[in-house]
Amino acid sequence: MSQPDTKQRILDAAEHLFARNGYHATSLRGITTTADANLAAVNYHFGSKEALLEAVIVRRLDPLNEIRRGQLEALLQKAELAGELPSCREVLRAFVEPTLRLRQQGSEAEDFIALIGRTLAEPRGIAMSIFLRHMQPLLQRIFQALALSLPALTEQDLFWRMHFTMGCLSHIMRCHERYSMVPDNVNIDLPVDELIEHFLDFTTAGMEVAR
């Protein structure tokens, strides 16, 4: 007997385990056991472990990027119609908000966020090349938009500040749980909305500061 969909169950299990333990520390046997599927089902449905990883990433990344792009283009168009420059904060928001809001869609999506955060931390990794293939166009578009909203910055400065911003973002994507000393009176389970505003406060200030 096979439950709803074996392929889906494998994707879910892989997403969870890759996010939790990393790609290399996760075995196909662990995945198929969790998914209540046969070991060979992975190779049948996906071809290889690496192809499975790509399927896991793409399943959520492509739709997410559609939303981010939509929010960004709407913002740029609105600014142009008003004859104003897009605000840096809103450009960053278009990128960050849809991402972190995934957390409100349940624990599956939370696994995905952690996986991406982890991916961003592994230069030269298998996951990184998959990730970049699907992110490049949007990243370039965001860069253009930020250049528009911050005309005083050189491209060089803008690049580094965007780099720092991505560092912040990937960090909070993977470190949702406590990872270091947390003072007793600090609430680590900040609501997503507050976290987003906190993040935008911090990064916008960094992006806009004079040199």
Place this chain on the structure above:
Amino acid sequence: MSQPDTKQRILDAAEHLFARNGYHATSLRGITTTADANLAAVNYHFGSKEALLEAVIVRRLDPLNEIRRGQLEALLQKAELAGELPSCREVLRAFVEPTLRLRQQGSEAEDFIALIGRTLAEPRGIAMSIFLRHMQPLLQRIFQALALSLPALTEQDLFWRMHFTMGCLSHIMRCHERYSMVPDNVNIDLPVDELIEHFLDFTTAGMEVAR
């Protein structure tokens, strides 16, 4: 016959490979081959793969933390004598500067930086628990110092902003090489000094911004 020091050569090789490929993707065979040592030498000198990782981390982290702490305490004392609050920028500098300056000490140290950056990106990982054991006291001290220099912030806000700052730092520690779209006219090989000031510009602005 054993060259200068087998134990040292294993440490160097492990540092390089762990940094480059991650802990799980690195095999003991790969390490011992690189180090021109026997496979079993790892177990003889260190006990296990995990203990080797700890040795690799501790070798450089403990001295580094001594420097960071020294710079921080000197700064705090100087401020107190002058009857002033320590500046946020200088507190952050005490943490960041000694770290990034390791890059000027050659490629071995560069491997270490990448390894730590990677470690910070693996919550629940083996490396993370090792790392925290050796960082906790200094992190708490930095937190206190930042609270001193930014009396207007609640502990909650301060925590999150420090969290963001650590995210930035760990990101630039591991992504020294190109990792995403880099516009042609951007110099990715920024001198360490400039990178430090860029970083302090960005993070100090984020730490100090009003809510």
Place this chain on the structure above:
DNA sequence: GTCTATACGATGATAGAC
């Protein structure tokens, strides 16, 4: 088409004889 059972070759970490 989907899925299972099982086998293969490679590589993992470790332990014991020397």
Place this chain on the structure above:
DNA sequence: GTCTATCATCGTATAGAC
């Protein structure tokens, strides 16, 4: 200190049952 043996587990391939 080294060499060699050992044993678990890895990703993958295949043959055949539903």
